[in-house]
Amino acid sequence: MGKLTYYTQDGPLFQAKRGSLGEKTVKIAIYTLGCKVNQYETQAMEAELLRRGHSLVPFEETADAYIVNTCAVTAMSGHKSRQIIRRCKKQSPRAVVGVCGCYSQTEPAAVAGLGVDLVSGPAGRMAFLDDLETLFSRREASPLVTVGNIMSTRAFEELPAGGLEGRTRAMLKVEDGCVNFCSYCIIPYARGPVRSLALDKAVVEAKALADKGYKEIVLTGIEISSWGQDLKTGQSLADLVEAVCAAAPGCRIRLGSLEPRTVTEVFCRRVSSLHNLCPHFHLSLQSGCDATLKRMNRKYDTARYYESVTLLRKYYVNPGITTDLIVGFPGETGEEFEQTLAFMRRCAFTAMHIFPYSRRPGTPADKMPDQVLNAVKEDRAHRAAQAAEELQHDYLQSWVGQCLPVLFEEEKGVVWRGHAPNYVEVVTTSAESLHNIEASVHITGTEGSSLVGTLQDIR
Numbered sequence: 045m046g047k048l049t050y051y052t053q054d055g056p057l058f059q060a061k062r063g064s065l066g067e068k069t070v071k072i073a074i075y076t077l078g079c080k081v082n083q084y085e086t087q088a089m090e091a092e093l094l095r096r097g098h099s100l101v102p103f104e105e106t107a108d109a110y111i112v113n114t115c116a117v118t119a120m121s122g123h124k125s126r127q128i129i130r131r132c133k134k135q136s137p138r139a140v141v142g143v144c145g146c147y148s149q150t151e152p153a154a155v156a157g158l159g160v161d162l163v164s165g166p167a168g169r170m171a172f173l174d175d176l177e178t179l180f181s182r183r184e185a186s187p188l189v190t191v192g193n194i195m196s197t198r199a200f201e202e203l204p205a206g207g208l209e210g211r212t213r214a215m216l217k218v219e220d221g222c223v224n225f226c227s228y229c230i231i232p233y234a235r236g237p238v239r240s241l242a243l244d245k246a247v248v249e250a251k252a253l254a255d256k257g258y259k260e261i262v263l264t265g266i267e268i269s270s271w272g273q274d275l276k277t278g279q280s281l282a283d284l285v286e287a288v289c290a291a292a293p294g295c296r297i298r299l300g301s302l303e304p305r306t307v308t309e310v311f312c313r314r315v316s317s318l319h320n321l322c323p324h325f326h327l328s329l330q331s332g333c334d335a336t337l338k339r340m341n342r343k344y345d346t347a348r349y350y351e352s353v354t355l356l357r358k359y360y361v362n363p364g365i366t367t368d369l370i371v372g373f374p375g376e377t378g379e380e381f382e383q384t385l386a387f388m389r390r391c392a393f394t395a396m397h398i399f400p401y402s403r404r405p406g407t408p409a410d411k412m413p414d415q416v417l418n419a420v421k422e423d424r425a426h427r428a429a430q431a432a433e434e435l436q437h438d439y440l441q442s443w444v445g446q447c448l449p450v451l452f453e454e455e456k457g458v459v460w461r462g463h464a465p466n467y468v469e470v471v472t473t474s475a476e477s478l479h480n481i482e483a484s485v486h487i488t489g490t491e492g493s494s495l496v497g498t499l500q501d502i503r
């Protein structure tokens with residue numbers, strides 16, 4: 045590798061071999077938009093940049109290079125991505141700016157037009173960092189655009205697993221891509237086809253995270269229910285979960301969002317016997333009306349969805365069942381929305397994320413007739429949120445008087461917060477540090493969306 049000249053906003057800084065620190069440090073700031081997968085990939089890039097001898101600074105500070113890891117899931121995410129990119133140039137006009145992620149994959153020309161130096165997509169993160177380093181020494185008048193055809197990407201890019209919230213919870217990305225093509229979603233066009241981390245590699249990563257002291261591992265991906273489809277080994281998500289639970293028996297294993305049809309009698313029988321799998325299942329609902337689900341191109345109806353909820357409650361005692369909901373989808377009538385409200389209540393969700401439908405250019409739903417007025421969407425989102433709050437309150441109340449094992453993450457004075465296996469936040473007081481400690485808490489009441497209680501045994 046040749047010598048590189050590193051630039052700061054004040055001009056050439058030093059020459060060094062690519063990847064080495066040289067005499068001074070190149071300051072790099074990263075801004076991440078969007079989902080847990082993007083956060084995971086940012087953590088992997090951060091770890092790699094540190095390994096290459098660079099230093100990381102908060103995004104608000106003046107840096108020598110900025111990375112913006114963009115999101116395209118809604119039109120608002122694209123707008124926010126553009127805003128952040130412009131902010132980099134304002135903060136430090138001579139800094140190298142590299143943009144990656146889903147928005148730059150779907151709108152590379154729009155991103156290139158913002159005066160950045162490098163435009164990449166959500167794949168090939170390590171090559172992206174190589175290109176960024178090269179641009180320190182060889183600035184070009186026009187941006188280097190490396191966005192490729194994501195639809196022909198077949199390999200899973202292995203990135204080092206990383207942690208969140210101190211050193212308590214780590215994410216392990218086991219899957220990328222999605223081929224479900226829900227009619228409102230741009231992600232299949234941004235992330236490409238399903239690619240899975242091989243089971244034996246997931247086992248090695250899980251063991252390594254447990255050895256590093258993490259007490260919880262979240263299996264994450266764009267659509268983890270599709271895990272294994274591309275591997276042609278006949279293995280399913282249940283095989284992966286069993287293997288990861290066995291590889292890290294001292295860690296809690298938590299599942300990311302599941303396609304509702306993943307939950308079958310066989311799946312429940314297998315995973316409910318795993319002592320360290322959290323009884324928390326996020327089954328994306330999106331609508332509680334069959335006609336709307338059909339227009340959304342979701343592959344289940346409410347009857348099949350309810351079967352999954354019933355199965356989980358048969359195999360687990362009072363599990364956490366959470367979901368996402370989109371209100372105001374094109375063509376959603378008042379009557380259809382009422383069906384969704386009734387179905388939410390029937391499922392008795394423990395927590396919900398509710399989104400007013402957001403048009404995404406390039407998706408079939410954007411071209412559908414009968415788009416719903418913003419004021420109607422907002423009203424429905426408000427009503428759904430009220431119903432969700434009532435359901436959550438009922439669920440929280442059902443734990444009062446019982447004990448829950450809580451993995452503590454953060455403190456404010458003597459107040460400690462952590463999560464129970466069902467993913468409910470639990471608050472307690474302790475003069476001693478509880479960070480990364482699992483302790484039993486006797487639940488005495490509720491506080492907003494949290495449980496409160498008194499500390500019992502510390503494990």
Ligand code: SF4
Pocket residue numbers: 222223224225226229230231232266267
């Ligand atoms: S399952 Fe549907 S909503 Fe989820 S990423 Fe795939 S296309 Fe998008």
